[in-house]
Amino acid sequence: MYVIHLRYTGALAEIDEALDAHRLYLERQFEAGVFIIAGPKVPRDGxxxxxxxxxxxxxxxxxxxxxxxxxxxAHxxxxxFKATRLAPGMNLPQSL
Incomplete structure (x- = not known):
């Protein structure tokens, strides 16, 4: 499994302009089973x-x-990492 940490390198106005396209990209990867969790950092710098x-x-x-x-x-x-423990009631995704 992977943790992908995005750090914005563009201005927030540029990020906002590309956000709809980025969300469509995320949606495709969730549907393909590649991405499991995604979201913005707080504060919003990536x-x-x-x-x-x-x-x-x-x-x-x-x-x-x-x-x-x-x-x-973004950078x-x-x-x-290799996931070896998981909270009760959750399932590890299978390798693709």
């Missing part, structure tokens, strides 16, 4: 995405499709 266990090359290609990436509006820090 966001966090939790992604399923996939090949890193594939994840890099997916991130390159993000309008924020294409417009150079991405990617942390891979």
């Amino acid at each position: 966001g966090i995405i939790l992604a399923a266990a996939i090949e890193r090359d594939r994840l890099d290609a997916i991130i390159a499709e993000d309008p924020f990436s294409q417009q150079r509006l 991405y820090d990617i942390i891979e």
Whole structure:
């Protein structure tokens, strides 16, 4: 699994202009089962995405499709981890 930490590099006005396209991108990745959780940071200087266990090359290609990436509006820090514990009642996503 991956934690993807986005840090905005563009002005918030630029982020807002690209936000609808970014949300459509997120929706496609949720439907594909790649993204599990996503949301803005507080304060609003970036966001966090939790992604399923996939090949890193594939994840890099997916991130390159993000309008924020294409417009150079965000920097991405990617942390891979192996989920070994989960709160009761939750299920780990299967590897894709």
